[in-house]
Amino acid sequence: MKKNNVILQTTAKVTFFIIFLFSIHIFFAGHFAPGGGFVGGLLTTGAIVLLLLAFDLETVKATLPFNFTVVIGVGLLLSLGTAAGSILFNVPFFTHAFAHFELPLFGDTELHTAMIFDSGVYLVVVGAAITIIQSIGGDE
């Protein structure tokens, strides 16, 4: 990749956070408004891809030192665990539960087990996409 693209690199640094925060927002908005784990994950991936285009693979790896294959595994476990967890409460596989809570700062908030499932989806999407990009992009 080009290393002397100052304008792209400077804007990418800022834009990355904007996209990333937006992806988090979209992820949480998911249950009531457009969004969700899948799109959220894709947007996060997009933000990372932007970094990849602006800088190079090594820099991105140093900045985000995660093993993305592990991220896939964690995501799958979270989703499967949420689905399977319902068995412990003697209800059929994949039964979700939700309730309203008064939380500080947020006020009346609905907490839903679907959110844990969705965060698994989010992690799998990010993990799988970045794994693919890293292995294709890093291949010599």
Next chain:
Amino acid sequence: MEFVWFIFLPALAALFIPTLFKRVTGIHTGWFVLIIPIVLFAYYSTYLPLTASGEHAISSFDWIPSLGISFVSYLDGLSLLFTLLITGIGALVVLYSIFYLDRHKEKLGNFYVYLLLFMTAMLGVVQSDNIISLYLFWELTSISSFLLIGYWYTRDGSRFGALKSMMITVGGGLMMLGGFVILGILGDTYSIRELISGLSNYSGDPLFTLAAVLLLFGAFTKSAQFPFYIWLPDAMEAPTPVSAYLHSATMVKAGLYLVARFTPIFAESSVWIWLVSGIGLLTLMWGSFFAVKQTDLKGILAFSTVSQLGLIMSLLGAGAIAYHSDDTLFRFAMFAAIFHLVNHAVFKGSLFMIAGIVDHETGTRDIRKLGGLMSVMPISFTVAFIGGLSMAGIPPFGGFLSKELFLDSMVALKHFELFNFDTWGILFPVIAWIASVFTFVYSFYFVFKTFTGEKKFDKLPLKPHEAPIGMLISPIILAISVIALFFIPNVVGKWIVAPAVMAAQPQLYSLPSEAAVHVQAWHGFEYIPMWLTVGVIAIGALLFTSIKKWQPVYGLQPEKLSLNALYDGVMTFSEKGMNKLSRFYMNGLIRTYLLYMFAFFSVMTIVVLFAKGAFKLDMSSLSPITLFAVMNAIVAILGTGMVIMSKNRISAIIALGAVGYSVALFFVLFKAPDLALTQLVIETISVALFLLAFRHLPALKTHGETKQNKLVNGIIAIGVGLSVTLVALSAHSNKLVASISQYYKDTVHTEAGGGNIVNVILVDYRGFDTLFEIAVLSIAGIAVLGMIRLRLSRKGSDDEKE
């Protein structure tokens, strides 16, 4: 406590074996394993008084209640007999293996895990009352047998033998499943006891005979009956403790168990009686005749096992005749079958262990190299002598008693008047007698060729000496049992055999004592079987002494005409044939495969659409076409055209992105924000991905495509577009069922606690789809990583040869 769990005890113990093997290096892993069969044997023995009084114990655990599938431990005389064989012989075999397998050289972790798995599987087979779980355990025995035969997987012979046994027994198992399913449908239950009690409701059904035949395929392949026996000699590649345990004492008897267990159901079928007794007798004859041909000690034992299994099988067939006649003549057969089954497990187990000892101490199993071992291995010789003579049917050993009962039952068959037995029945005693002569010959051949005669110690790979005492304990215990069986046959008969007979013929007896046959060695001079035995000994001794003169007869059979050659031929033919078939349409180019798929898809869709009259065009509820939509469509069409026309990849990729964005705009236009959002992000990322991977791709070029190819591609492309459009229009115009959207609208707030239906569908209503989609995504990600990062060499690691 529910004793059904005891079935799973060995499998649970197997979980700890690898750790024990790795951590505790000072002690042979076998000592830990030994505890399991001993505990189980002791535990199950406590049920003996219960079954001896004709009662049974039952314990169950629901597995899939909605389908009527459960794990049931049903202990009656028959299953308890097998259970005790499995755990008892299992304990002796494990003890023997401790001295047979070196703890420094062998992968004991693998070995004992497989062995314990087998124990669970086998206990499951003989105790299950539910035929579906019986089938599950049945195939599990095949799998563990496969693993045990292939234990020395670096040897070609082991892998070949393992595969062969798996192919044949699993194939038979699948047939058996077919039989089970038919039975389950006919009897409307999967429980064997309920099938027996409801027998009169369905026994007249034309499918009844088919079920019997399919079931017999399972039993015959497992119990190595003609012509499926060919896997058993090749299974001798397994370590000897395995041969003694699986391939003589227990697993191969699973087929006999099955036949005995289903006798109450199928006994009225003449096909069943003829097949079981006829194939059994043929196997008996065939196995005993070809046993003398073998030169490998374990090969002789394998053929003798085949033959003995045939003997028991024919007795089981004769046992079914008891249902058709009140004459007490036919009541001996089932008793003889079970009694001989016990005898065989005992003497054959000891003989296998001796074969293993000879192999271990001399380094060879080739009977041509062996001879005169009696002077250096006196204890082994004594054990082999006892086992061998019991096998030959000579007093004072257990085998003699069951052999006489066998001959008695066979002679009785000619008095049976149904199913053409009055004309053909005479064949049974004749063939049985000839086979007994050969049984005598191969028993002597095995014992005396190895232990007496000329000493040829200098030709042996190792200097022979007596085995360590630990290795001899198990065969000695078995040899003592062989003698004990001769002197206390009626005690064994009362406690073990008669309850099992009653379980196999529940309609005939209400108490085990009615089923018991008084076994005695001396019946007086009027007794025909005694004279038959005398004849066997006389002719057998004559044949054995002249064995050198007539053994070359076996050379006459050309290799090409054997069943093994048939098996090999079928295997190579199917392998090559399948390869040719695949190569015919798979040329390695993804574009070709896409062509197949798209062509098939569009042809099928269009044909079905019009053949079923499903095509319909209803314009009434379509949205008006806006100028914006038209412009968007033009962009999409132009983009598609550019993708096709472009001469380099970069412009093609960008044009493809443009098509994607215009599709996203359509989503916006039709008020689907979720779809639009996802489409936009996906397009962005895939274009970026293309650009990243771009430099790896070769320059765009035609792969020798002609105008004709392009024409075909064009037609298929148009076909796909056409079919999708037609389906979309018809789907919109045909409203066969009410839309589900109303249900979503009604429940999204109350039941799912959400507001965005699209997303609630993803995570809740149809969460299963999402779960599997992310699983697929993970697999794809890891696969790409694997293919690119790991760069496996084309040949792969060569683990097979060391």
